Amino acid sequence: MTAPDSHQRAAESFSAYVEGELAPAERARLDEHLATCMQCRVSLERFRRTVGRLGALKRTAPGDFLAGVQAQINRRSRGRFFGKRYLLFGRIPFEWLSLAMIVAMLVYYIVVLQTSPTGVVPGK
Numbered sequence: 001m002t003a004p005d006s007h008q009r010a011a012e013s014f015s016a017y018v019e020g021e022l023a024p025a026e027r028a029r030l031d032e033h034l035a036t037c038m039q040c041r042v043s044l045e046r047f048r049r050t051v052g053r054l055g056a057l058k059r060t061a062p063g064d065f066l067a068g069v070q071a072q073i074n075r076r077s078r079g080r081f082f083g084k085r086y087l088l089f090g091r092i093p094f095e096w097l098s099l100a101m102i103v104a105m106l107v108y109y110i111v112v113l114q115t116s117p118t119g120v121v122p123g124k
């Protein structure tokens with residue numbers, strides 16, 4: 001029989017287990033659990049495939065590896081992912097926004113100047 005929390009404890013040991021960094025007693029305990037627990041064997045296999053490869057990659061990757069990958073994704077996705085987060089101007093180029101503001105201000109001034117050239121509404 002396995003205790004209810006033993007799956008959790010086993011899962012927490014997966015990383016050290018895969019890396020071969022688990023203490024012999026811990027390792028034996030995990031082996032014992034895995035021998036009786038199909039669920040955790042499947043989890044461990046999944047863990048090995050995904051995290052195991054990432055771990056091997058991380059050991060040989062330079063320090064700026066993650067930043068480099070993110071920058072590459074950013075380029076290939078044309079800025080949709082991992083871009084600098086301008087919350088208000090996310091997708092709109094700032095130049096276009098500035099141009100729109102200038103045009104809006106020009107229109108506003110032209111309208112105001114034409115309806116009231118002196119800034120004072122003519123009395124009757």
Ligand SMILES: [Zn+2]
Binds near residue numbers: 006007010033037039
């Ligand atoms: Zn289990």
